[in-house]
Amino acid sequence: MAQISLTFPDGNAREFEAGVTPAEVAASISKSLSKKAISAQVDGAHWDLAWPITADAQIAINTMQDEDAALELIRHDLAHVMARAVQEIWPDTKVTIGPVTENGWFYDFDRAEPFTPEDLGQIEAKMKDIINARDEVRTEVWDRARARKFYEDSGEPYKVELVDRIPEGADIRMYWHGDWQDLCRGPHLQHTGQLPADAFKLMGVSGAYWFGDVKRPMLQRIQGVAFRNRDDLKKYLNFLEEAAKRDHRKLGREMDLFHMQEEAPGQVFWHPNGWTIYTTLQDYMRRKQRAGGYNEINTPQVVDRKLWEASGHWDKYQHHMFIVEVDESRDGEDDDAGVKNKDQTRINALKPMNCPCHVQVFNQGLKSYRDLPLRLAEFGSCARFEPSGALHGIMRVRGFTQDDAHIFCTEAQIQEECARFIDFLADIYRELGFPEFEIKFATRPEKRVGTEEAWDYVEGALENAIKAVGRDYTLEPGDGAFYGPKLDFYLTDAIGRVWQCGTFQVDPNLPERLDASYVDASGERKRPFMLHRATLGSFERFIGILIEEHAGKLPFWLAPRQVVVAAITSEADDYVHEVVAALKAQGVRAEADVRNEKINYKVREHSVGKVPVILAVGHREVEERTVTVRRLGEKQTQVVTLDDVVGQLALEATPPDLR
């Protein structure tokens, strides 16, 4: 038998017979390690304790102390345990796949009856039984024909399909614990008893398409979360509770920012408080854009289908547009005039995006190369008929306003404009409190227009630009638009959901379709490139993220209600109004609270309402012409003179770009 050399993390090497398993290696070290072992790292690969090692390698034995490996195995094997529990309770259930997710796992089932929330408790109990049974996990490598036949005979059509999908040459691993069987590539724990019975929880049932394909059957997905121990599970559940408290939909109601209602699904009714945030942010963006070399424009919202046909949107996105039909023969008639005259019905669409309109602005008058790059910006109100299931508070809506702009430029200007934009965006994200964001670079998709050389050039320009500004990014091959590559900029919400905000896209296609041109230095007509870009993305989504990021406690300059001046006794009312007036004169959003309530009550109410500063005034303050300052989240108060507090708060109310 050939000998191999295994090197341990401490650098020592030992000889073993080829084909030795990590379990045997662990046993050769100590009995306790053998018991505690859960898996191994073999040359960096996560290795089942039962898999043979046939060549020299670096080896490390994993125990529950190795967090990544432990979580991977716990979540993975719990998926199997759950599938077994489900099949034991409802034997007619077909199993499919059950991968590990960020905090746990899910398993998709095919069963005629829906699982109810009450079923979850039963499944959990059964899972605990399986864990307590300490069933040994064993795996075997089978050939394809045998595995296929096995699943056909056992009535598991999804497993048959999975076997067929396993690439040629890869091992087909059959997995058992107890009598229960699954198909799985592993690695696995030694036995189910290594699973923590008190550190997992089933979180819910939902639908999911088989292989994510709308045309395939919808399966039932049961999700679970799992950790190494009970404390970690508790911590996670606590985190979810905290995250729910900062949900922008909840805070939007509590802070009286906006509401939504049935008659206008996916559209926002902004209340005074919310609209204050919106306009403050918009004013800020307007200044930033002006400083950044953009020209602000505004274009129509109801536009004839002809333009959408020309731009290509009618073909591709008609079902996602709000179509507005107008019978123009009724122009000037009463509302009760007859039925629609089809021949004179004009079909329009609410604009789902601003680019075609921006090309119309560009196309007015002859443009010279001297005009380029021409940056046209618009706070463009768009409407998209998003699928009902996609709607989510103000994060994903049907009516929204983009901080959109299109840069018309030459091919040679793309890289410079891209670098310039990333700097522009990073500066704004930083000022708005998001120093961290993620960039994804999406390259040419399978279905695309344009030559390979053109794609090479443009992708190169974008990549160079990111590198020039020294930003990290992740590559998303094949994820670009059909007309060009793009950079997308992502922020994360309170519960870790990632939202696309900014974007930067290169488009040589639309100028062609809408016949945009400029005159170059030699007097020839040339096609400009068009760069689509948005910084915040949509005001709606960005404000949603701001609310969640700050748990409603917005930075002072963005807070809709910045200061409440609260009277402790009604004898201070006049002075309260004087203080409010002094603050307002300096541009601070201040209001008086002279209600017949105790100061405790007022402090509580405005704290709950996330007002950053409460100024309390009573007899003392009136006499001394001071105020007592209480900042949100602080118990300490501070007595300050009226003049000082006005000056200080006026400074804090100044947007970051004007300080």
Add this chain to the structure above:
RNA sequence: GCUGCUGUAGCUCAGAGGUAGAGCACUCCCUUGGUAAGGGAGAGGUCGAGAGUUCAAUUCUCUCCAGCAGCACCA
């Protein structure tokens, strides 16, 4: 759009085949109180919409609308 769940007062929620209840918020009164809920009284609901079953439906059934979770989608 798909699967499942949900829809009762402004908000959070209880309730039952015999036409509704709590707390907070709101209005009024008492209280002028020094930093996270002072006391009392009052007002407030076509029980998401429509149809069906029933002597009787907010409750049961169906359809629709909206919301929530996930999937799919996101120019």
